Amino acid sequence: MAARVAASPLASLHSNLGATTRLSGFNSTAISSRTDLSPKLSFSASFPSVDGFCGVVKVCNSGRKTAVIRSESIGVAVVEKSENVQKKSDEPEFTCVMKFGGSSVASAERMKEVADLILSFDQERPLVVLSAMGKSTNNLLQAGEKAVTCGIAMVPDIKELEFIKELHLRTVKELGIDESIISELLQECEQLLTGIALMKELTPRTKDYLVSFGERLSTRIFAGYLNNIGVKARQYDAFDIGFITTDEFTSADILEATYPAVEKRLRSDWQKDPAIPIVTGFLGKGWKTSAVTTLGRGGSDLTATAIGKALGLREIQVWKDVDGVLTCDPNIYPKAEPVPYLTFDEAAELAYFGAQVLHPQSMRPAREGDIPVRVKNSYNPQAPGTLITRTRDMSKAVLTSIVLKRNVTMLDIVSTRMLGQFGFLARVFSIFEELGISVDVVATSEVSISLTLDPSKMWERELIKQELDRMVEELEKVAVVKLLQNRSIISLIGNIQYSSLILEKVFCVFRTLGVNVQMISQGASKVNISLIVNESEAESCVKALHSTFFDEGDLLNIKSDTNGASCC
Ligand SMILES: Nc1ncnc2c1ncn2[C@@H]1O[C@H](COP(=O)(O)OP(=O)(O)O)[C@@H](O)[C@H]1O
Numbered sequence: 001m002a003a004r005v006a007a008s009p010l011a012s013l014h015s016n017l018g019a020t021t022r023l024s025g026f027n028s029t030a031i032s033s034r035t036d037l038s039p040k041l042s043f044s045a046s047f048p049s050v051d052g053f054c055g056v057v058k059v060c061n062s063g064r065k066t067a068v069i070r071s072e073s074i075g076v077a078v079v080e081k082s083e084n085v086q087k088k089s090d091e092p093e094f095t096c097v098m099k100f101g102g103s104s105v106a107s108a109e110r111m112k113e114v115a116d117l118i119l120s121f122d123q124e125r126p127l128v129v130l131s132a133m134g135k136s137t138n139n140l141l142q143a144g145e146k147a148v149t150c151g152i153a154m155v156p157d158i159k160e161l162e163f164i165k166e167l168h169l170r171t172v173k174e175l176g177i178d179e180s181i182i183s184e185l186l187q188e189c190e191q192l193l194t195g196i197a198l199m200k201e202l203t204p205r206t207k208d209y210l211v212s213f214g215e216r217l218s219t220r221i222f223a224g225y226l227n228n229i230g231v232k233a234r235q236y237d238a239f240d241i242g243f244i245t246t247d248e249f250t251s252a253d254i255l256e257a258t259y260p261a262v263e264k265r266l267r268s269d270w271q272k273d274p275a276i277p278i279v280t281g282f283l284g285k286g287w288k289t290s291a292v293t294t295l296g297r298g299g300s301d302l303t304a305t306a307i308g309k310a311l312g313l314r315e316i317q318v319w320k321d322v323d324g325v326l327t328c329d330p331n332i333y334p335k336a337e338p339v340p341y342l343t344f345d346e347a348a349e350l351a352y353f354g355a356q357v358l359h360p361q362s363m364r365p366a367r368e369g370d371i372p373v374r375v376k377n378s379y380n381p382q383a384p385g386t387l388i389t390r391t392r393d394m395s396k397a398v399l400t401s402i403v404l405k406r407n408v409t410m411l412d413i414v415s416t417r418m419l420g421q422f423g424f425l426a427r428v429f430s431i432f433e434e435l436g437i438s439v440d441v442v443a444t445s446e447v448s449i450s451l452t453l454d455p456s457k458m459w460e461r462e463l464i465k466q467e468l469d470r471m472v473e474e475l476e477k478v479a480v481v482k483l484l485q486n487r488s489i490i491s492l493i494g495n496i497q498y499s500s501l502i503l504e505k506v507f508c509v510f511r512t513l514g515v516n517v518q519m520i521s522q523g524a525s526k527v528n529i530s531l532i533v534n535e536s537e538a539e540s541c542v543k544a545l546h547s548t549f550f551d552e553g554d555l556l557n558i559k560s561d562t563n564g565a566s567c568c
């Protein structure tokens with residue numbers, strides 16, 4: 001039986017070519033004598049797995065035979081001729097970006113597993129984007145809140161600061177890395193908290209600087225670990241390599257200038273000295289203030305897709321703790337199934353309407369660059385995950401995923417004197433624009449508008465009372481306004497070609513549950529139907545909808561009865 005051995009682009013980054021485990025069958029000293037081994041080089045061997053076999057191994061550069069290694073016996077490879085081995089100039093420095101979220105790098109053990117995972121892709125030449133370890137971002141934010149009121153003397157005792165220090169110091173120790181790689185950052189973090197305690201104030205700008213320690217620490221540790229095990233890696237703070245954003249602290253947008261800047265920096269560093277880039281997710285630099293900004297919670301997904309677009313990569317991989325994008329939030333319905341394929345539009349709608357698995361803006365760069373996004377599980381790499389592309393075969397797709405967005409505020413705006421006049425809608429929306437409030441779902445009638453409010457691009461922030469009061473005050477100048485709180489949006493992401501079938505099922509389910517839909521809207525992207533219901537009823541609706549759409553077989557083959565009556 002023929003065995004095949006492939007030396008990977010990644011193997012070449014092993015500074016001591018400690019790739020013996022993956023280059024099984026070869027003797028490492030013979031291989032490591034090949035100091036000219038180009039990072040682009042791949043080589044393969046065909047030989048029977050019989051002890052003592054003497055065979056020929058071809059060394060190829062992009063498929064061209066350029067050198068010959070004669071194998072004296074299995075496990076010993078001798079380089080006979082290698083001077084023709086050259087890097088082909090049109091080969092890419094990088095092939096894909098791999099982003100690992102907080103849960104994927106939550107401990108030293110997880111970091112080791114992630115390193116193994118990255119190195120197992122021997123034909124990839126990845127860039128790596130990391131989030132903060134585990135719940136670091138939440139802990140930093142809580143530490144900041146406490147610092148506002150606790151007084152300077154108590155800062156070192158803030159429980160969440162102790163957690164951050166302990167987690168990161170334990171991790172460097174367990175990974176066998178020198179503590180000095182993070183000690184200055186930990187000190188700086190404590191100093192910042194002392195500053196917050198002194199000022200008794202935590203502004204959005206300071207918040208962003210504070211949470212940036214999470215990603216700055218995790219990336220330094222991970223790069224340090226890779227270097228320790230002999231894989232050349234280089235740590236980057238995104239705000240230092242061209243991630244230019246708006247100055248909207250806590251939910252900044254990436255500006256177009258980012259793409260060429262990031263590409264230039266990463267490519268030129270690689271050309272000077274190849275090393276796997278380990279980039280902080282989530283962070284940027286405000287173009288006016290030059291201060292550290294963040295891209296909104298979960299923003300590392302966006303960092304990854306932006307890098308994918310900047311470098312025109314073949315693929316963007318986002319590694320999570322679930323088997324891909326699921327048919328529904330597994331916290332609501334544990335039997336939710338992975339969705340194998342999605343379009344960028346479907347994924348964007350799903351993320352926008354609250355599926356925590358992807359950052360709401362993250363599909364934009366991928367769509368612009370037409371770069372496939374693969375959502376995978378770092379705890380279960382064998383699972384196929386979800387592949388997100390521009391188009392997909394929709395012929396059998398009815399419903400793809402159900403998303404629940406909670407804690408939504410709904411507004412009924414009934415026109416008074418401007419009834420029926422053009423300009424009414426414009427006036428209403430200009431009020432939202434002035435106040436910086438985004439609208440999610442809209443439905444209009446001749447005399448009224450119903451809409452739901454998206455407090456900000458960040459999913460978790462709620463509109464504060466003063467903002468709501470101000471908005472209502474402005475709207476009441478042109479309309480009668482009813483504010484309805486504690487609503488939820490249930491979004492059905494699917495094939496709108498089958499909207500009648502979908503809606504028939506939905507209303508059967510709702511009627512059975514005795515739930516009245518308060519508003520309904522079909523998204524402009526034509527992949528989404530949104531239904532607004534009372535918060536208290538939403539979860540049971542999602543569960544029942546999931547059973548109907550996903551647990552009861554092929555909906556396209558289940559026909560309505562001839563009277564057109566209910567079939568739920
Ligand atoms: N439709 C969905 N598909 C997959 N995961 C979902 C979905 N809705 C909510 N989630 C939640 O999103 C989590 C993954 O997102 P996130 O925690 O941001 O990942 P990471 O931090 O690894 O980037 C899952 O653990 C799951 O609980």
Ligand SMILES: N[C@@H](CC(=O)OP(=O)(O)O)C(=O)O
Pocket residue numbers: 100101102103131132137138214281282296297298299300301
């Ligand atoms: N650490 C940031 C950014 C991020 O993307 O995290 P994650 O990939 O773990 O969702 C956050 O918690 O929001």
